Amino acid sequence: MKPPSTKPPSGSQRVLAIWLPNWPIERLTSKQPELRGQPLMLESTSSRGQRVIACSREAREFGVQPGMLVAEATAISSLHAVRLPHNANADQRALEKLADWCHRFSPTVGIEGADTLLLDATNLAPLYGGEEPLVQQTSQGLTRLGLTAHIALADNIATAWALAHCSCTSLVPVGESIAAVAHLPLTALRLPDITIETLSRLGIESIGEVLALPRTELASRFGPELLTRIHQLLGNQAEVIRAVAHSERLITQWLLEPPLTKWTHINKVIQQLLRQLAHLLATRDAGALHLACHLECQTGKDVAFDVRLFRPTADAAHLMEIVALRTERLLLTSPVTAVKVHVARHAPLARQQRVLFERESHWRHSTGIAALVDRLAGRLGPEAVVQCRVQHEAQAEFAYTEQTIVGNLTARRRSTTKPSAVKLAPLDRPLHFFAKPQRVETLSFLHEGPPIRFTHGGQQYVVAHHRGPERIETGWWRQQGIRRDYYRVETTTGRRFWLFRCLRRQKWYLHGAYE
Structure with missing residues (x-):
């Protein structure tokens, strides 16, 4: 007899919540590794005085806790603690980048508060071989990033958030949300502090005790938010994940087995990757302005180089021609095991009506000129191909400036120079x-x-x-x-x-x- 299936019914909502209990500290130590292992305190000034926002595990061993007055925490930790100001904006930007990284697990990732991520896990279980492997892979990925994470998977945002903030890792089967959260404290309901204090004075300490109360008078006695949180927990009121936009990266990669040692063969691999990128760019009506190529070598130092272009292009043949100009001057110290090509910058493709005579078209729009500039930049370097711009300046030696034109589309489109009030004939100034x-x-x-x-x-x-x-x-x-x-x-x-x-x-x- 087969065991009962644990796969959730198709179409039923599933939400995965990730709580990072010490996000400010771990974000800072990942950026400054020299702070790891030290008793670290992050402090901020508010209306209630200067308080500890977050502290490391080493600081906790001295008795320091978040929310404590800085003066008290300093007295406890003596001269051992490292005090730094808390940067909430940097935490938020880093959390948005982490949310973008989590798109590898789910197409919809959102942020809740200052330290929690929400992933829409609906119908994702078959892609991972079940919900348990999904939770395990997510946990392992965050661990590799050096992050401490509490993860919960449940029927709705309220349940997943509550379990993630009150336990390490949990997976709640479909339909068992109420039983899973009944024993949790009131803080798991995301209620204001004043509401929690009022309920505590009445002897109500857990979610189960709140759910047992008659709901007809809850809104009038405790405000509408308590009733809203209950309905969200029960699944009677929908709650939407505020998704973070996924910054799609145009990257192609090829793992080589066996490793290659000749540029002839490596260039063929790069050509194939460029064809894939050109197709991706063309579907977006965009063209590459900056390519970053990385060759992973078996031993020794990897080889990396950039290719910048005069104007956006999705022509794989032209891209390969410019890349070949760079690779012909590079030396390989060991066999190449992987090749990666990344479109570091792209822009919309230029569209223009064809003209009867070429002289009627501006030189910038000439395909031949663009190809020539790209070839020169490929051989001499992008900094060697410049354009002179007239400046509004009377002194002759300051009346112009040199500006790179390869990979600098914004500067070519936007000119801050003003035309001179003095009209000069072509021979008024020397060549x-x-x-x-x-x-x-x-x-x-x-x-x-x-x-x-x-x-x-x-x-x-x-x-x-x-x-x-x-x-x-x-x-x-x-x-x-x-x-x-x-x-x-x-x-x-x-x-x-x-x-x-x-x-x-x-x-x-x-x-x-x-x-």
């Missing part, structure tokens, strides 16, 4: 510009007039024509104001230069050449 003006010796007919000859780099130039002066002067708010008279000069040999006389020093400088 070759010296970042630092170079000192030259000149000869002039007039003290404040244009030069008739100048010497630069050991060579003397005779001026045949000149245009100017063009006065450039910075604002009064500069600590050292700039006052210059610029001249465009053409020598007898046909060469043209951009010279200026510093009015403050009365010296001449060469700032650029028109060639």
Whole structure:
């Protein structure tokens, strides 16, 4: 005769609650491992004074407890305790990341309070071989993260939350929620402290005793929240998990057996992974801007490299071409056992109408230009391919800035520069510009007039024509104001230069050449 089945009926709600009893401490020690094993106290100031919010196991051995006054806790622990301020915002952000990590167990994960996670476990048992393996895998995963967790699986949120906060790990069969929580204290009902104190003064200490009370007058005597919690516990009132959005990561991985040693074979594996990523990106109408590739080696140090792109693309062939430019310069110290490719950043694919003549399209939208920029970045590095942006600045050497354009889509879309009020002709500024003006010796007919000859780099130039002066002067708010008279000069040999006389020093400088 077969034993009765413990599988819950299909469609019946099941909720898995995870309580992290010492979350602030464990979150902090995971970030700062040097604090492990020390008597640690986290304190916060409130209207009731400075109190202990959380403490480590070592601090508890001294007699420190959460909620205790800091002065009292310090006196108990003497000089041994490490006191740090409690950062509730950091705890919440880390809890949201942990909720995202828990999506591997359930598609719906929510946060309840400051230290509890709720997972929708409805119809998940067949995927794990039963509810008990589901609880075990969840517990083992949290243990590997170094977290202490109390886990409970029950029919509804109220029951699962109550059991998780009052026991280590429990699995309640379907329909047995009331019997499982009847002996639990009133704190398991998530009631306000004032309601719990009132019930305690009446001699009511457990959930079972509350359920035995007549419910017609509970709301009028204790407020509506008590009746709401009872109905939630009984399953008469629905309670929704406030789900945390899952940050879907575009990752493909290939475990190699046997390990590979030649780039020819490894590139074929990467190509296959890129095809999968390109398909995932295309289904989202998105393109990759930044790829992170990681090669796990059998012995020695792993190999990792990044690939950044000029504009979003979901073309697997183009991605492979750029990746190949990086891998051809890498050396392998040992066989590769696994390959992982991750889309670290992506953006919507650009859509535009085709034009009849290519010159009508802006150079940014040219497919050929984008491919060229990606190839240059692949060979020279993303920092080597830059774009000059005009700045609203009178001083010539500060009138532009260099900005990387590979993997920097936001900066290309958003420009904070303002157009200059002075309209310049194409030849008003030199093609070759010296970042630092170079000192030259000149000869002039007039003290404040244009030069008739100048010497630069050991060579003397005779001026045949000149245009100017063009006065450039910075604002009064500069600590050292700039006052210059610029001249465009053409020598007898046909060469043209951009010279200026510093009015403050009365010296001449060469700032650029028109060639």
